[in-house]
Amino acid sequence: MGIIRKQSITSTLFIYIGFAIGAINTLLFTGKYFTEAQYGLTxxxxxxxxxxFALSNLGGISILxxxxxxxxxxxxxxxxDLFTKMLMLSLSGYIVIGILAYVFQGFIGQYFIVNSPLLVxxxxxVYPMTLFYLxxxxxxxxxxxxxxxxxxxxxxxxGLRLLTTVLIALYIFKWIDFNQFIIAYSFLYGIIxxxxxxxxxxxxxxxxxFKTSKITRRMYKKMMPFASFVFFASLFTMLARNFDGFIISSVLSLTxxxxxxxxxxxxxxxEGPQRGLVSVSVVVIAQAWKDKDMERIASIYRKTALNMLLFAGFLFGLVLLNLHAAFEVFHIKASFLQGEMVLVFLGLTKMVELGTGVNAQIIATSRYWRVDFISTVSLLLMLIPLNYILIRHFGITGSAMATLIAYxxxxxxRYIFIWVKFDMQxxxxxxxxxxxxxAVNFFIVRLLVDVSNPLLDIACKSALFTGLNAAVLLSLHISEDANKLWSMGLEKVKAIISRS
Incomplete structure (x- = not known):
């Protein structure tokens, strides 16, 4: 786990600095400068x-x-030559999908024109945004x-969030109008x-x-069926992640x-720890399958499940503890509090996803990658009716409930499949x-701390929740990586003090 720990820590640091900048962007989006519909549009x-993008890449990225x-x-x-060939494949897919989307844009628009005309x-x-994202x-x-x-x-x-901040600033200071903002927004991926x-x-x-290598000639028969399945799996994964937004926009409104x-x-x-860990783990897992190193895969599986659960649960607790006070401190529109129960259900969904580790990456890089496709299709088939039924009964909260049940x-x-097939859990x-x-520390903080000043309330709750969890988790040595991270931090602090 050495290379995974080192790179994931650095990546996670960048991710959370990005989240901090993203939080500023979100505050600006949800403040007085943009309407709820304009934010929903972005x-x-x-x-x-x-x-x-999922349609366009034709499985080329997963083949890489x-x-x-x-x-x-x-x-x-x-x-x-693999990168060149997958690039050509993906660009060909983009051209085909772009043409089809243009031909059928009227058909697509009719589902949103009544409740979300701004989107139409x-x-x-979407065309330049998709191209540069690809x-x-x-x-x-x-x-x-x-x-x-x-x-x-x-x-x-x-980088992407910093560029978004610059773009928002240009709009706030009226150097560009909203139309120019959206056009520029669609080209941000081009810059990064x-x-x-x-x-x-x-x-x-x-x-x-463009010269075909001997490896490609030998392995292309394995790549093609893999690409076909991954193409549909990626498409269904994207639809599963974005389907709730599409239904809400068409059935309810962009607001x-x-x-x-x-x-x-x-x-x-x-998701910060997940993004950092997955970006490093997926390559290591693919190499481990090639080397038939099952113990390495099992070790990554255990450690990612534990560490992602720990950090995700800790952050979820912080968000719930400080939600109402944050609305006061940052002057977020009260209308966004309608999504409080959405937050709870989606947070529990993230706990489920992150707490089961890199199961998707293990399956997708194994010889049983078809299971990734089958399980994702099943997810979408469950999400579609659940979303429609629960949104009509409970609004946007119903969509979050559907997401939790399906995920x-x-x-x-996936957990049962890996356990049965590879004897890993x-x-x-x-x-x-x-x-x-x-959970215990969350309720302790919630019962003990109630400060009238919202900023002080956030500081006290965050400090106590962090302190309690650090004290208990580190003393019990629950996570090897968390303890090593703590030790590394102490050593650096001691080194700084000794030099001063």
Whole structure:
């Protein structure tokens, strides 16, 4: 876990700095400068572009992750043709999907024109957003395959949010109008794509070659069926993640979409450890499958499940403890509090997802990758009716309830499959202990601290919740990685003090 721990810590640091900047952006979006519908529009445009991206890449990005270790081990960079071929495949897919989307845009728009006319008006901006998201994702895969996930995460998590901040500032100071804002917003991925391209070129980690290598000639028969299944699996995964927003926009309104997405953003804070760990783990797991190193995969599975549960649960507790006070401190529109129960259900969903570790990556990089497709299709088939039924009865809260139910069974199926097929399961007494400790400390803080000043209330609750959890979890040595991180921090502090 050495390389995973080192790179995931640095990546997670970038991710949370990005989250801090993203929090500022969200506060500006949810304050007096934008309406709920305008904020909802930015999120729906992104959701549509990620769905078009899933259609466009035709499984090429997953092929890069799955098969690149064979090229990396056996060919010099200049002869590795996999990246070039997957780039050509994905761009071909984008052209086809772009043409089809243009032809059927009237059909797509009719589902949103009544409740979300703003989305229909700016539907054209999805095309550049999808293209640059696709190109950046190709480079991101190349970076991960060369163990440069830190650079990719820097541009994606930090650079993109800084650019968004600049764009918001231009709009607030009236140097651009909302129309120009949305157009520029659709090109932000283009800027970070150029940044990562320059980085990989300078590092000598990217090369284009149109000559077919012997490895491609030998393995393309395995790649094609893999690409077909992954294409549909990726599509259904994107639909599963974005389907709630599409239904809310069409059945309710962009205003409700904005409120839902605000709650969704708050729970996305819990994903920081996952993004850092997955970006490093997926390459290591793919290599371990190639080397038939089952113990390494099992170790990654256990440690990621424990660490992601710990950090996600801790952050979820902090968000719930400080939610109302944060609305007062940052002057967030009270209308966004309608999503409080959405926040609870989506937060529990994240706990389920993160607490089951890198099960998706283990299955997707194994010879049973078809299971990834089957389970994802099942997830979507469960989400569609649940969303429609529960949204009509409970509004946006119903959508969050549907998400929790569907993802619980989705991850349960994957957990059982890995356990039965590979004799691996990630849970020990430590996972249960984490849940108990976090829950007990949450209710202790909630009962003991109630300060009238909202800023002071946030400070006291956060400090006590952090202190209690650190004291108990570290003293019991629940997480090896958490204790090592704590020891590294103490050593650095001691070194600074000794030099002063």
């Amino acid at each position: 999120r729906e445009l992104f959701d549509l572009s990620t769905t078009f 992750y799955r098969f690149y270790p064979y090229y990396r081990d056996r060919l010099p960079l200049q002869e590795r 008006h700016y539907l054209y901006t 190109l950046f994702s190709m480079l991101e895969a190349q970076a991960w395959n060369h163990f440069s996930s830190i650079a990719a995460n820097f541009f994606k998590e930090l 794509f150029l940044g990562l391209l320059f980085y990989l070129y300078r590092k000598g980690q990217i090369s284009l070659t 409700q979409t904005g409120i839902f997405n605000f709650a969704n953003y708050l729970t996305s804070l819990m 619980f069974f989705f991850n349960l199926v 990630p849970f020990t007494w430590r996972n249960g202990a984490v849940l108990v400790i976090l």
